[in-house]
Amino acid sequence: MSVRLDVAAVALVVLATLGIGAYGLRLVRTTSDLLVASRSVRPVWGASAIGGEYLSAASFLGVAGLVLAYGVDMLWYPVGFVAGYLVLLLFVAAPLRRSGAYTLPDFAEARLGSRRVRRLASVLVIGIGWLYLVPQLQGAGLTLRIATGAPAWVGAVLVAAVVMVNVAGGGMRSATFVQAFQYWLKLTALAVPALVLVLAWRADGAPSAGGPGPPVFREQTAVSIDADVRTVVPAPVGVLLDGAPVTLSGPVELRAGSTVVFPEGAPVPHVEHLAPSAGADWARPLSGAGGLAHPLYATYALALATFLGTMGLPHVLVRFYTNPDGATARRTTLVVLALLGAFYLLPTVYGALGRLYTPELLLTGRTDAVVLALPGALVGGLPGRLLEALLVAGAFAAFLSTSSGLLVSTAGVLVQDVLRGAPGRGQHRQFVRATLLAGTVPLLLALPVSGLAVGQVVGLAFAVAASTFCPLLVLGIWWRGLTAAGATAGLLAGGTLSSAAVLATLSGLVDRGWPEALLSQPAAWTVPVAFAVMTGVSLATRDRVPPDVGRTMLQLHAPEQLGLSGS
């Protein structure tokens, strides 16, 4: 077992994070330091920091797991995660920097001069932040359980605690170079094992994952069941269940703690909600591999959510303020496109190799574990253990950096807009309280085990962001006619519809046909509705366009070289 190596890797990442946080605390002087570092960050460093904060559990673990389970259609997740930055570059980056806003609520208030829109934006930031934090904590629990066998809540509590201590101390977020370092750590932690795995695969004769039948066990495989699971065995197969020979067929309940030994060549049973699919279907787009309904609709809806949702994520926006001017904000985003593109070449490799070498994950449904399970299955021995430890370290870096960014953004909004009424508290005391609140709620939500994959929950957060902040930002930046009433109505419409769809999906109420497809990928209809409502109500209230809109437009779009006064 590689428990000791993995624990050492986790301890190292956690200690480094806390250590750098404590060191950063001494450097922090002003509000500006605490929230956005200094405003003179060079594009490459700024872009590395954006990448470091953005590449989360969903990217490090989730994408590979989705590819393993559902095949090539899932590549739209990483494509969308990167393309979101192109949309951000085209429509938002430079004007947003010029607006001088720290947060989305700041932008809403500056553009529309309305406290009501500001408060609504705050509620949405907190909701999206929490929805995005839940899968990070779940991923942490999963990783620690695979690495050490600890119960799932341990990892979630560990990451939540480290991040809360660190953020409440004022540390990590302000240190741009820490986040920048995290990007390169994550890239290395994923790239080095990927290289070794590909070499091992070639040494194995480079078998193809796209064979005609469903995946089979390539050798006799012992699968330990760590939670009760209902699984479907396609054809009767003789196995050893806790040492006793049994024939399994059809739907089977497997109890936690039992071990099943499958013979070589047996088809891999699939967890109930995951339909077995032939390798050819898995490798072919729009085939509905894994039991996805309406793949063409789902592809477009997912693309829309990720393309338009990135700009509305609370921890993405604030980084743009660290650029000295609008033109630098654009160049930084361009470098982000390059850095993210390089990173997202890798999860595909893990997903495809996992189909060949760790298909037993389809049986338990824990496909998010594929990245961590591959070195042991394909390399083995001490090298395999070292690679696994490196991957565990990278995964923890991903949880810590993304959670920190989200927590700072959420806590910042809580302090400014929600807890303001608390009497007689110091500013820092308030920030600590807000951090605890912002971290505890998603922890409580993450503790009940959810059947949804990490990548899918993150996809839902993108859908809410795309249905609310995308129309607010795009119309606010490019259209003079936006009014506070229009923004309010649009945010309410998009927010309510997309949140309802998310809740219905998370609760598993609807699991068949078109309703399921529409609710699990809501962006394709909620985004147009939000845009239409925001535009329509603004037109109906056009006599209430903010009087200083010309001045705001000038500030958003005029190049800094003109040397105009700020506002």
Added chain:
Amino acid sequence: MTRPERVRVTAPRRVRRPPGRPALRALDEQDVVGELLVRSLVRAQLGLALRVGGVFALLLGGLPLLFALLPPVREARVAGLPLPWLLLGVLVHPALLACGWLHVRLAERAERDFVELVDRS
């Protein structure tokens, strides 16, 4: 105990007074000419963003449709690799970067033109 004053930190404000350039004063004072200038800049930048975004949407958004309408493409292989994997897993990323690079170049040129227009007047 009193709550400490809330500090709002905003973009650096350059209060360099516009010198004798009438267009710059027009911008700063938001008169009719200034308003027209800003509108033209916003329209130029929006048009640019929509054009680059349109190219990108056509290229990328066309892929699922291509797969749906031309089933052989789903199975095609290039250099031993399945084409859809190659497109979505690898080639998309340089294409995104190229779109971004083009936009940065053109947007910066539009801004230089605007500054020149204001300075010349």
